[in-house]
Amino acid sequence: MKRARGVDGLVALLVAVVTAAACGGGNGSSASTPGTTTKSLVVVNTGGDWGACQRKSFFDPFTAKTGIAIVDGPFLTDGQIKAMVQSKQYNVDVVYPSANLALPSAGKNVLEPIDYQVVNKAELAAGTYTTYGTSIDIYAWAMGYRTDKFGGQTPKTWADFFDTKRFPGKRAMPGDNDVPAVLYAALLADGVAPDKLVPLDVNRALKKLSTIKSNIVWYATGSQGQDLLKSGEVTMGQEYANRVTSLRDAGSPVDISWDGQVVAGDLMGVPKGDPNAAAAMKFIAFVTSKDVNGTFSYCAAGAPSNVKSTPNPKIANDLPTTHLNQTHVVETSEALAEYVAAHLDSITTSFNNWRSG
Amino acid sequence: MAPTPRIAGSRRRGGSQPRWGLLVFPAALFMVFFFAWPLGQMIFRSFTDPAMGLDNYARFVQTPSGVRSLLETLAMSAVVTLTCAVVGYVYAYAIRFASRRVAALLLLAVIFPAGVNLLVRTFALQVVLRDTGIINQLLMRLHLIGEHLTLIRTEFAVALGMTCMLLPYMVLPIYSVMRGINPDYVQAAAGLGARPVIAFARVFLPMSLPGLYAGSLIVFVAGLGFYVVPQLLGDNGGGRFLSQYTADYMAQAEWGYGSAIGTILLLVTLTTLAIAARVLKVGEILRMSFGGAR
Known part of the structure; x- marks a missing residue:
């Protein structure tokens, strides 16, 4: 049974190695130490x-x-x-x-x-x-859209973004990245003027978002949002503007609308x-x-x-x-950032409760 | 957390080889500094940051999205444990009774993917599952479906992805125990008149259960901490994992609240292990699975 035991040992070793490989995977951050005299x-x-x-x-x-x-x-x-x-x-x-x-x-x-x-x-x-x-x-969060999905119609505003009858398909939104930007887009779509956003009416924004909730694909990083638009998983998205224009320049059938952009x-x-x-x-x-x-x-x-x-x-x-x-x-x-900072906790929690409901 | 093997060892072996126990000290020291200490800090913080008391825990219990995440995490880990158990058992059984060459191939097929980065494999699954992905495109081109199937951004996708990632931890312990089972017993059962199904169910299966239990424990506990798979394959609405939920608050530096959630998850994990230890004799199982069956 010597050989068999060797195999068991090997299996045990592999389990250990595989476990270590799976549990590792941190993002090896690597800042070097700066000197006290600034070189x-x-x-x-x-x-x-x-x-x-x-x-x-x-x-x-x-x-x-x-x-x-x-x-x-x-x-x-x-x-x-x-x-x-x-x-x-x-x-x-x-x-x-x-x-x-x-x-x-x-x-x-x-x-x-x-x-x-x-x-x-x-x-x-x-x-x-x-x-x-x-x-x-x-930079800006702007509306990116597919030019090949709406039969020649061109969406222009956030109101169009929420109109899934005229512009069918899913919508990408940065819910894991910039919740306030998502709420601004919803409020603009609902007719709120940009200078009337404060105090932020979170419930009104969530009510508006509810109208297309099943169509929304939430994403975390800019590259994920870009990929959703590029692959056609979504027909429109609230995206980093530069990622939409770079897709367009690379030949994807997408374009950008600047109306209602969230500049930062x-x-x-x-x-x-x-x-x-x-x-x-x-x-x-x-x-x-x-x-x-x-x-x-x-x-x-x-x-x-x-x-x-x-x-x-x-x-x-x-x-x-x-x-x-x-x-x-x-x-x-x-004005906007100060308000959001003061209420970030309740905004995030309201948004999460709505999203998981 | 600090193990005290010297006492346990000397009691059992009458103090004949106490010096070997000293070898555990570097590892124990490492665990104290890099595991027990920070873990203690986390638990301490959950009760003191921002104020003394149970506020963080009360807040979690009163937040529907948080509680829902915890339940989702538990339910999904349980489902994945079950699918891994079924698939993994059959797979391990196949390895056990395949020819040596086929067995080696099957074993490699389990182990090799586990060496590929989890993130890469999850992205690959995304390409396979999505609305414009390989499966949907193929089925639509064959005119088997008119509208794309909803595969990605579902709980199904999360379960599938997690099963893919965790299967090796089920297969290997089961296989390891199965190797130790003498096939003569099954033959003996058959010789005494048992049909193959009965021989398997009454003789082989009970002897292989320790492997199944060990694998299930590892898969369930590992599943509780998943983040990448539900983030990339899940719908990120109702079915968010606790780790995803926590990430929102950690990014805002709410250490106290995040620590409380971490402590709750730790408690759930320890409870699971405690129940398992009572019912299944965990030490025995792990020894059999990883120490090689005798």
Whole structure:
């Protein structure tokens, strides 16, 4: 029976190995330790085309100018940023706080106030900077739709999005990513004017969403939403605008409607007490400066937050900032963000209870 | 959590080999620092953050979406345990009585996919199951169906996906126990006049049950913590897993509430194990499944 026992041992070993393989699978985050004298800064880089473009237009030119190297850091959620500050383990010097965290109320124990002596906020678009965060680019949630499913009809507004008779098919919405954006879309569809969103009527939004609830496919990440539209799983979606235009440019039968877009800035912030805060402020000032900020649009569809900078004329029509003459919501504006931050808990809970009901 | 093997060992063996017990110390130390300590922190936090008391637990009980997630998690894990048990038992049985070459192939077929990243396999299932996926396209092209079948974003898809991921943990312990069963017993039963079904049910099955129990325990407990599969294959409405529900609150840094949910899940898991330990003699089963049957 010696051989048999050997096989049993092998099986046991395999069970152990397989178990370890299945239970592992964390996202090996890997920020290097910054020195106390600032020779290098760790900046969040979310990778992909977007990250490569950031390196090319922001990171490397900053290093060339100042000699401070930029190290790619992992994306941190608001929770992770708070944990980092509490434990004083500053693994990342420049982070992306959510608009809610970058507010005076929420940010004061977590983030360094942005030094607007260094950062020139006079040139920044309204509603895209706060006490604790400065947008380096502007993105938008807009409506993407299939051009091959509605017999030549073109949906234009959020009201069309909720009209499954004229525009049949499923709808992708970022319910696992940005619940407030979902609610704004529903309220706009229900006839609420963008400047009347506060105080947010969550029940009214949920009532409107109920009318198409069985058609909604909830998604978490931008790439999932993009994939749903690309594969035709949904005929319309509330999507990151740049992901819709890039699909269209790659030949997919999709297009975008800018009416009622939810505009937001990618806010950069600095963890409270970060030893490299001064250099981090310099970095944010550099990235948002007039001459640098627009260069990003030459390799990615991100609109500059600096209104004095010049975006790539070739993609100007695909940038959210070009369509601000139409109905839109500025998600990062202090009025909206302050309200959402104060009520985020009840908003999330109401939404979850409705969604699971 | 810290095991005390020296005492247990010396009592049973009359203190003849106490020094071997010391070997467990590095592992025990590791477990204390990297498992017991943070786990204790989590439990402590659930009662103290943001304020002392049972607020976090009261909040969970009073939130319908949270309770529904817990029930969904338990129900789905139970269903998956059952499907894994049925499929896994038959599969292990096939391996046990196949020729050596076929058995090796079948074993590889179980183990090899388990080495592929879970995320990758879940995305693959998404491509297979979705409305515009392989199954629906094929059936529609063959004109067997006019409208696509709803496969993805259903509880069926979650059950299927989890069964795929967890099957190896059912097959391997069952197979391991089955290997130790002498086929002569079954033959003896047949020789005494038992029909094959009776010989299997009265002789083989009872001897193989420890493997089935061990596999079921592993699958059920592992299923409780699933996140990726329900996130990518489920409807994410009514049937959200507890881990998905918790993620919302962890992203907002509500450590206390998140810890309370974690503690509740831990309690459920421990209760399951405690019941199993009483009814099934877990130690015996695990020893038989992984230590090799004698």
